[in-house]
C-alpha cells in the first residue's frame with residue numbers, strides 16, 4: 703500500500719474542515735489549540751494517510767502539502783504543493 707503524509711501550514715489554516723471531510727482515511731482533525739489567526743487548525747491525527755491528495759485539492763488556502771512514499775522506499779516524493 704502507498705503511504706503518505708501531509709505537511710500543514712498551521713498558521714495559514716482557517717479551520718474550515720473541508721480537508722477533514724475530503725479525507726477518505728479519516729486521518730485529519732482539528733487541534734484544540736488556536737493558531738495566530740484565532741482558528742483551530744488541522745493536524746494529522748492518524749498514520750493512515752495514503753497520499754491521495756484530496757485534502758490538498760480542496761483546501762482553499764493551499765495550506766496542505768502532500769508527500770507520498772511507496773512502502774519500503776527510503777526517500778519521500780513530493781506529490782503536490784498547491785500554488786499560493
Ligand code: SF4
Pocket residue numbers: 706707708724725726727728729730750751752753754755756757758768
Ligand atoms: S493525502 Fe489523502 S489520505 Fe492523506 S490526509 Fe490528505 S486526504 Fe487524507
Ligand code: SF4
Pocket residue numbers: 710714715716717718719720721722743744760761762763764765766
Ligand atoms: S481545507 Fe485548508 S484551511 Fe480548511 S481546515 Fe483544511 S487545511 Fe485548514
